[in-house]
Amino acid sequence: MDEVIRVEGLTKRFGDFTAVDQVSFTVQRGEVIGYLGPNGSGKTTTIRMLLGLLLPSEGKAWVLGYDIWRQSEAIRRQCGYMSQKFSLYHDLTVEENLRFYGGVYGVGEEIQIQATLERVGLAAQRQTMVSALATGWKQRLALAIAIVHRPQLLFLDEPTSGVDPTARRAFWDLIYELVHEGVTALVTTHYMDEAEYCGKVGVMRDGKLLALDTPEQLKKQVLRGLAYDLFATPLIEALSFLEASPLPLRVGLSGDHLRVILPKEVEPSCLLAELQQAGYGEARIEPVEASLEDVFLALSGK
């Protein structure tokens, strides 16, 4: 079985509010899917439905071959979940936390507990009280808790928010190690830096899944153009000028310069010429790689 998740027309309404609106997608074994969207866009509701914690209003979904309507017990046993808040008991040690969650999943063997601690690099801290751990270590413990019962599917909810880039990279190394062993990961995040690590990214907004593809494909297809950094002074006047121009798909302020998306067929020199004619003599334009943020803004019609 290579299809780990299949979702068809999944919808969840809370009263008048539609939190998840006709979402459909599939996830293959060994994929790392990023589910990118702001808080309140329906990411968590989707995950809760997949784990059988919420019943959908409409639609069908299968996780690891089990029907989410009827077999949520079986699903939960084989899935790991790492919540944004890390869900740790601060008055227990690292080892006691892991042993507790292991026990809840029916993992009684001490060997597996210790092996999991080794794997996330927490063996030396096993006796430390969680309240004394730094954020980076807490995050590793939260991951250990999510994988102690060797799940086939991992749900990670903003796993690396608030840690520094070094810790984030070490964390993703671990995730890819697990993925190499056949684990599939679904990562929800509102965080562009984090989404860049995923093999595929789904963009969620107002309960709808707007697109789901590799970052490369998203940048190619959604943007329908190329990204440039444009330097000109005075900045705000240059912005107003370009907003009035028909050439760019999008113009925005970005620090001390402007970010411009131009259609592929438009040469950047055309734009530059226009600017120079208007008196921005020192203007210059540089091609840059589009970011997922550019993709998100394009999908939102900005």
Place this chain on the structure above:
Amino acid sequence: MCILESNLRPSTVLIQAIEITKRFGELCAVDQVSLTVNCGEIVGLVGADGAGKTTTLRLICGALKLDAGQIRIGGYDIQQQTEEARAQIGYLPQRFSLYEELTVMENIRFFAEARGVQREEWLPRCLDILKFVGLAAFTERLAGKLSGGMKQKLGLAAALVHSPKVLLLDEPTTGVDPVTRQDFWQLIIRLAAQEQTAILVSTPYMDEASRCHRIHFMREGKIFIEGTPANLKASLSGSILEVRGEPLPLLRQLALEEPGVLNAQRFGDRLHLRVIAGKSTEISAALQKRAKQAGGKITALHWVEAQLEDVFIALLEDERRGRSHSR
């Protein structure tokens, strides 16, 4: 008063922190941090949770007492001339709270009056600010009924109501969507460019940091790198190699075995290798060859511009290496 672009004129220092230090018991939350922000400048304070960003901002706005060092806001010493210094500051804390049962206008009026804005002044000033942040059409709406992005703009409006020369923003866009964040940054950049406000913004996000004019990376209470995004990225120019192909775990393994490759990070469908500058061509050729031998396939291999994240990690690793050499 500075009216011209900051890079055309000797700029005016509006925030000046000199070796400021704050201890909480054993913990040194802020350790001899020095920074300056000029008028019209956006400076980023970048770091993980617990790096000391919020404490630094609280010291600068005078909400916490310094253990050592000095802070001057527009020339006023925050410790000696607290009132004068604070009058210059607008501060948007991380958890900004509005009165949900008051309307937008009632909220902004409250903050204006609390800031001592004169009776005849507050109405035009509030309307100006609300227009600036895009809330002019919602003056009668209850703050509790605003969307997340609008609440944040109202928060910004409240921080700006007394026309401060200095704006301190503590993780202003955590948890909001990119569209709202984009809107918010447009406002901040306009403030810096048009009003010549000095802006100090803390953020854990690297992509957000790249929008600042200058960045200070904070770690364990210290500033360990600073510079403009362009300069920081340029310091790694020619040393980030992007590899696409499959299988990626194998390619990563091969890359790590290659001398001259300092690290290899997987990003979804691609790898980023950091290599020793100057060894580029060598490494590409060797990697192509070894991939073929091992049964892998490289579909694309080219240089990419370094990201701030790469810079952060590279500098941290260099520092560690330096530390272990000196031992």
Place this chain on the structure above:
Amino acid sequence: MVNSRLIALIRKEFIQIRRDPRTLALIIVIPIMQLFLLGYAATNDVRNVPLAVLDQDRSSAARRLLDAYRAADYFRITHAVSSERQLRDLIDRGVVRAGLIIPPNYGEKVHSGKPASVAFVLDGSDPTVASTALSAAQLIGQAHATAILAERAQRQGFGSNLDSALEVRTQVWYNPDLISAYFMIPGVIGMILYALTSILTATAIVRERERGTIEQLIVTPIRPIELVVGKLFPYVVLAIINAIEVLVLGAWWFDVPVRGNLGLILALSGLFLLSSLGIGLFGSTIANTQQEAMLTVWMTLLPSIFLSGFFFPLEAMPKVLQWISYIFPLRYYLVIIRTLLLKGGGVSALWEQILALTLFGVVIMGAAARRFRKRLD
């Protein structure tokens, strides 16, 4: 039911309790404090009421009457005054709580066999003290009068078997010395079982929500019922330890009799715990913070104490309050525990209370479990 998940949960809970020695110490010490506080301070016993005497007679008969008052430790004669004004002044200033006025011709009347009377003046500002003192004064007076009658009859040669015909014997069952502690300590047991369990349960569950750990727990295969039982079990253990602690201390220090069957006492206490755990659990489904949980439970605690007959007899309350009191489980448990300790009755005497407690426990637990499951969604 007993499986690795449940054991893991209970073990974790006990480690957490152990890690918080301050709370644990409070849990152990609070019952002892309450016991001593209520056993000694909140007593209805009237002892050593200060008494002023206005003896206008000064005969030997008057002295004998005073001796009778001195002999009973209800009163302490602290002042001898010479006028009614003086007496009034002492009572006004609160120096004495009662006054005994013996009229000038008292000795003469007693001697001549005529009905003699004395006046007893009481400060009624504290009704409890006043009523007890009043009846004590009457008892002493009557006893003394009987003694005088018997003496007189003897002197007149009616023989010694007459006195028994005249004497009014009062008899108090179960608590013959009318010691308040006997009444209070069973109440303390009930209050502790109720307050500690419901508050601890509510806060322990809400703490998981506050910390965000509930989020991780609900994605595990753990069932709601296991979660509830696992969370509650440690607090049941603590509550039973508390109950035994108070019982042992009450029997040993305050000499409270334990007349009923110990097994029955524990079994019915367990039944009562079902209600207090249910209230705690229900509170936890309403509250979002530990503070809220604490307040919610407190709100039920105060009326429970006042409407359960803990301090004040229910019979003396307005009818409406009496009806309301039926919804508080503590009311039934207090009857049960007082009966079992002081009277030693059995199930047959208590079946109404047992039925009421069972009903309440099942309903509140059921409602709480239903709400709890919903909150997991």
